[in-house]
Amino acid sequence: MSSGKVVLVTGAGGGIGAGIARVLAERGWHVAVNDVSAENAEKVAAEVGGTAVPGDVTADPAGLVEAVLAISGRLDGLVNNAGIIRRGPLSDLDPADVDATLAVNLRAVVALSAAALPHLSSAGGAVVNIASMAAEVPQLNGGLYAASKAGVVAYTRQAAVEWGAHGVRVNAIGPGMIRTEMAEAVYADPVLYERRRALVPVGRIGAPEDIGRVVAFLLSDDAGYVSGQHILVDGALTQTLMRHFPQPGDTA
Numbered sequence: 001m002s003s004g005k006v007v008l009v010t011g012a013g014g015g016i017g018a019g020i021a022r023v024l025a026e027r028g029w030h031v032a033v034n035d036v037s038a039e040n041a042e043k044v045a046a047e048v049g050g051t052a053v054p055g056d057v058t059a060d061p062a063g064l065v066e067a068v069l070a071i072s073g074r075l076d077g078l079v080n081n082a083g084i085i086r087r088g089p090l091s092d093l094d095p096a097d098v099d100a101t102l103a104v105n106l107r108a109v110v111a112l113s114a115a116a117l118p119h120l121s122s123a124g125g126a127v128v129n130i131a132s133m134a135a136e137v138p139q140l141n142g143g144l145y146a147a148s149k150a151g152v153v154a155y156t157r158q159a160a161v162e163w164g165a166h167g168v169r170v171n172a173i174g175p176g177m178i179r180t181e182m183a184e185a186v187y188a189d190p191v192l193y194e195r196r197r198a199l200v201p202v203g204r205i206g207a208p209e210d211i212g213r214v215v216a217f218l219l220s221d222d223a224g225y226v227s228g229q230h231i232l233v234d235g236a237l238t239q240t241l242m243r244h245f246p247q248p249g250d251t252a
């Protein structure tokens with residue numbers, strides 16, 4: 001049943017964002033589906049009974065919020081999900097990759113959240129930022145991405161403190177290994193897939209809907225006293241460092 005509540009999900013034309021859109025629609029949200037690919041935004045919007053608001057999140061954040069308001073008249077939730085990764089060692093990064101990564105992963109989160117704040121505030125709404133486990137643990141050739149996501153986590157904590165008085169909660173989710181286009185080159189290889197799967201204590205690679213269900217919780221009244229958190233949704237992967245410590249009697 002529709003709740004009448006409206007949520008904007010960025011980068012929702014595929015991957016985790018589309019999973020978030022599907023779960024939120026099932027829970028009664030009207031989903032404004034943003035993506036830089038208009039075709040994919042339209043496709044997912046049609047699938048979830050929502051509205052497509054295509055566009056690059058770095059281009060016109062205020063315009064994006066206005067587009068949602070023009071269609072739906074209100075905004076109760078914002079999910080900053082759009083993200084990109086440019087891989088390479090920190091010593092050898094192309095400045096254009098640095099700018100692009102920070103623009104999509106951090107600057108757009110800052111700008112879009114500020115543009116949404118007055119509307120979320122009048123609706124008693126909430127923001128969920130999709131960060132990453134990489135914000136907590138370094139990743140091979142992913143240092144730039146990790147730094148951008150650590151920025152999102154720090155921003156989330158700060159915004160939660162500043163916006164609590166406005167009645168707006170702000171949280172982040174740190175996905176672990178989720179099968180999407182972002183790393184499909186890895187998951188399409190059955191040997192690599194199995195080697196990665198075996199690292200995860202809960203025994204599986206995550207699905208976009210695993211993230212969507214936690215977003216639904218964080219947007220709901222059940223999370224009314226949760227703000228400023230970075231919740232890792234990784235099947236306990238980030239807790240496994242000490243299991244690699246050699247012990248007396250180990251033969252491997």
Ligand SMILES: NC(=O)c1ccc[n+]([C@@H]2O[C@H](COP(=O)([O-])OP(=O)(O)OC[C@H]3O[C@@H](n4cnc5c(N)ncnc54)[C@H](O)[C@@H]3O)[C@@H](O)[C@H]2O)c1
Pocket residue numbers: 010011012013014015016017034035036037040055056057058081082083084104130131132133174175176177178179180181182183
């Ligand atoms: N897949 C994972 O394992 C994983 C792990 C940790 C964090 N994340 C984060 O989750 C989020 C979603 O990742 P994903 O795996 O679904 O990636 P994906 O590449 O499969 O999907 C990202 C979507 O964002 C859109 N997008 C990219 N730039 C955009 C822009 N400037 N404006 C609007 N839309 C844009 C893309 O078109 C695409 O549809 C990202 O923030 C990513 O960093 C993913």
